[in-house]
Amino acid sequence: MKTTISISLLVAAAAWAQRPVAPTNEPKGNPRGDNVADYNILQSFETGYRWRTVGGNGDMYRSTVNYGDGIRLLSSSLSVQSREGHGGLFDQILLNTQGLGNDPYQSATLRIEKNRLYRYDLMWRSTDYFNPALTISNGEHLMDTTLHTQDHDFTVFPQSNLKLFLGYSRNLQNGPALSTTQLFDARGDEYPLFANIRREQNEFRLGGELRVLGFRLNVLRGWQDFKEDTPTNLTSPEQGNNPSDLNALISFRRNEPYHGTSPYWRVALFREGKRYWAMNGRFTYVAGNRAFVFDEFSSGANRIGALVNHQVAVFGDARRPAATGNLTFSLFPTSGITITNQTSVNNIRMVGDSFLSQYDLGTAPSPVIPFTYLGIRTVANSTDINVRLSPWFALYAGYHYSDRHIASIEGQENFGSPAPAPPDNTPIEQSNQLKAGTLGFRIKPVKPLTINLDAEIGRANRPIYPISERDYQAFRARVEYRQKSFRASAYARSDYNTNSISLTSFASQSRQYGVDASWVPSEWFSIDAGYAKLHLFTLGGIDYFVAPAQEVKGESSLYVSNIHTANLGMRFSILKRVDLYLGYSHVQDVGDGRATPFGPARYTALPAFQAAQTFPLRFESPQARVSLSLSRKVRWNAGYQYYGYNEQFGGIQDYRAHTGYSSISWSF
């Protein structure tokens, strides 16, 4: 019994997420449920009222928190379990819900299972997404959508040597949004547009698993269908983002139905080879295909004030077949040594063409058929060894090699008279080899203490982008102490990457440090606290123009972020009747220490780049919750949570939100 208690305390000594104040997380005891016929039924639900008041920028509150007012079924749980494992149609039903009744984040999971015969799993989620993103496109890319997803998985004979899988997933995204377009030429104006997002994805899965000669063969066939028919329009004349110029939009209409399927295969063979070896292999193939039509008509005045109308019609299709193979062997020559070799091949080809016709004031210039191709083939091999030299010391090391070959064509066919020269569709090819080595130690000098030290150093000879990894090294250290109800850990990690070439250079440095501890000394008190520091420093070469068409070279884009994160959670239980929780979360980016957005003119002379070098802000959220046991089955709960968002410069998005709830939870 003592062991049981210590295990439960150990389990309790985990880090808590700073969850929203509701639903109530206090333990509801360990009810034994009611026995009905051959089943045992456990049920609980919590229902109550949420409230909130927001001062400041309500849009930013909705972007980052988004809880509203109203009555909610904050959480519920149902468990129906056959007591002997021989139920009629089912042996187990598990149903759990959260946030039903209009919370922005709602979910439900359901499992129905009949031992040896079938298992059905459902995951349903609904997420409200609101984001004006003021710092992106001046807030003209606002989204106010809801994403509904559901995943159904049905397994027949889940415990046998032959299993069958059926699955269905659905993904719906709907809601109003803003978009932008730029007309009527490259120096024209930009116009906000209304879009009513309508996206739908359906996926069907069918598969099976067979055990033969100790191997398991797993085959899955899937069909995914996606369609989007978001209409975009403008019903009244629009001056655009720059009202002082002569550009104006009188009418605009855009339709772009988009539809396609992505059928796929996954075939896997794997075996846990008793004591000395294990292997697995996997082959996947996805054949993505999308067909589209794009029809856009706009009329208005161009940048010299002349009336214009503009129509674009495009149709075509895009294809992206992707094949992947993996083969992994693991050897266990002794009980303390694991050697693993993995080879993977990944091949993606992206091919597409679209027939484009464009009419300006009814005049049709020559249509074009652009043709693009992007092929990526990556071959990777890695060997890792893990040697447990003694119960207190282990060593692990690895060597990873990757070769990525990229071929690209960006061509087009032109029509006209006389016929233009045929396009040069010779692919541009390049390869990048990355070699990386890892080395690590795990030391356990005494049973409660674990120390991990590891490093990875990589060298690439031709990264694809200036910010890609070229010469990188990562070092990591972690110390953890666990003793019964107490756990403490500290970690440090640094990631450095330098990607320098003759004309420019990119360097990024990331350093993270953190400590956290949790302690559960008794059933009536527990505490969890943590602190983390994340330092980011990146410097990359930039090349841009300023008026009058003057190119600026040799400057750098700097970004510095110093983020301090702290959290604290304390639980008290008073006389086993009252549970009290106090929590606090604080995130603060202190930036690079400057007092004004433009700061010192480092690395660049353009104020816009100086202002983008750092973005200090503070986001904090204290909360308190009380849960009172009214009877063995009923509890009353109430809580309060404050959210404060504060940007150091400007502060147009700052807000202060007071949220809370009161609820009754009932379990039996």
Add this chain to the structure above:
Amino acid sequence: MRSLRAVFVLVALAPAGALAADYVGSDVCKACHPDVWATFYRNPHYKSIASGRETPENTGCESCHGPGKAHVEARGGKATIVAFSELSPPKTLDACLRCHSQTLSRANIRRSVHTQEDVVCSSCHSIHKSPAPKFLLAKNQTDLCYTCHGSVRAQFAMPFKHRVNEGVVKCTDCHNPHGAFAATWRMAARPRMMEQAQANEEPCLNCHADKRGPFVYEHASVRIEGCETCHSPHGSMNARLLRRPTVFVTCLQCHNGAGNFGRRADGVPAPDATHNMADPKYQNCTTCHPRIHGSNSDNYFRR
């Protein structure tokens, strides 16, 4: 130490070397462990008892704890039974994989980073005291992961994040804690422990279906280096989980025309002379290039 060695010997021998007579059956166990037995019918492992078809070494308590005869005769004690609290992490893994290696999602468990660092089954699963509705997790999944991944917890505390703390997104939506096949994006077999959408794509596309494409004009960085080129998937101080607070800096880090970068191997194109970066009009790239993840009708992602 001697008792520890005895446990190792027991594990090594059981169940292959054990005699059928060494198994006493779960009914005997419940006499001394009534608290475990009282709710064991809710435990998925109870299926082995309910089945009635399994061999003694695969049935009930003894399927994990080994033959119980010596334990009963000694009137208890950890030295006479397989006690998981005394097992080394590799032995714990061996014991569980005797049955649980039969799932594709665990096919890479032995070479996973978790196993490498001695994070094995009992580190996250509590067989007899699980408060979680499924998978016998020792705690709510998020809390469990945060126990070791403090830096990730810090990211999810940021103002912009996937709603993991809110309970609608789970770590396992994107990660496979039991080890995964190599990611099909990026290089050096990273990022690790990732689930894959469909059969071989970034897990982001499970929900962000509109970003999947294919598009006639792909933004190559999305396909070659992945979404995390521009986004911080766990959490960010910046809207849309961007790595920078402003869009134009995000773009211009790559679009500087330097060297032999990019799909054309002659530098990722820098903005041309019409883009006067001193004019605020040009400091929001996605205003004119809104289809930045890919487009079917314009190779500059303008529509």
